[in-house]
Amino acid sequence: MLWLSIDRQLERPLTEQIYTQIKRRILQAELKANERLPSTRQLAQDLSVSRNVTIEAYERLMAEGYIETRQGSGTYVSYGAHFELNQHMSLSNINEERSLSDDQDITNFRSGIPDLRLFPRAIWAKLTYNTIHNCDYKALSYSNPEGLLELREQLASYLLKVRGVQCHSSQIVITSGATQALSLVAKLLLSKGDQIIMEDPITEDIQSIFSSSGAIIKGIPVDHNGLQTDLIKQDERLKAIFVTPSHQFPLGSTLPIQRRIHLIHIARAANCYIVEDDYDSEFRHEGAPISSLQGLDPTRVIYIGSFSKILSPALRIGYLVLPQPFIQKCREYKWFSDLHTPSVEQLTLARFIEKGHLERHILKMKKVYQKRRDLLIHLLHKTFPNQLSITGHSTGLHLIAEWHDLHFSKKIIETIRTNGVYLYPVEDHSIEKGHHTKKVIFGYGHLNEEEMNEGIRRLSKILNEIDLIS
Structure with missing residues (x-):
């Protein structure tokens, strides 16, 4: 069949x-x-x-x-029709999921989506109008590939204050989202045959971006404390180590200081660079804020961030913080890619940060997301008592539910989706398959109380029917 x-x-x-x-x-x-x-x-x-x-x-x-x-x-x-599509295929899947998220009859637990209904439209519209009305005409012309100085200065100050990132505005390159930032890093660091160490599991799209450079991906397992640095072996081909230390995607762990220090020692000994994707760091629900890994060694870490989850994916604004040796080459690659990121949006964002709107928005959304996280945990435990464990919920916009006795095969996932609930298996993001078949990702940032209740109700009904059939 x-x-x-x-x-x-x-x-x-x-x-x-x-x-x-x-x-x-x-x-x-x-x-x-x-x-x-x-x-x-x-x-x-x-x-x-x-x-x-x-x-x-x-x-x-x-x-x-x-x-x-x-x-x-x-x-x-037919013979000769095999052709690996890598990034193209994963992007086409993303486009399909994006269209499905608009269907009112589907509960989509996709991760990483903020509540766009709460985007600060009035403030953003006013700032955009003022920006266009008052800016120098030169701001409407072509710009430098690294981005506008106004935004880079605001970012340097903001990142030092809230993330402990040590940098000068000249080290920042504004990108069209985190995806472009990752692609630029792959070009800067990797050539065919080079090795990059990545957390396992890690986002499937990120794997595709780095493998498209011809690099060899070496997966290192993640546990409850993130990347298991003691499993990293020295290799003369090792050029980069990719980590999401503040909130590992998808499992949600936080890398402790001991492993961060060990990771930096490894990078120094191998003369390679650490790529820090500061995923979901803004929305920490438990404990004190975690500083960036970059702050420990700015010369050895490339730092990546974006505003897709803080504000809106539609802004397409991300950024890189680079060690000195990569600045000029990255600017050249950025110019070749798309000249520069749109200037009006950059100026608007600079004003948004400068006037304190960004910090106020994050504070507001943290309360919203924490309430939704607590509701989802309550619903899962109430609906599936003694059937699952929940992890990765201290930070971000998603959590992990691991069923004790249920393996989420492709057939089961498709059955669930056919009945109007979209879940995302951790196994899809695994480099070495077979270790996370009981775990699924529940994104909750974009779902209100009614939508979550309906989604869990449907899921319960579907799983009960699957259990009866089996």
């Missing part, structure tokens, strides 16, 4: 869904050359769709060379 996911709630035609999934699996070699596919009649029966739908999908795949028919034998995957 060929397992495919059909969602009749999507605007995308069923033929397109079948075609896209088979095509992706052939390109990624999940379906291998000469592998026999089910007949159009059998696939239509398995998916409960019209046979015309499967015939049309097969005809399109055949026209593009992905599959072929053999007289009297059936339909097979």
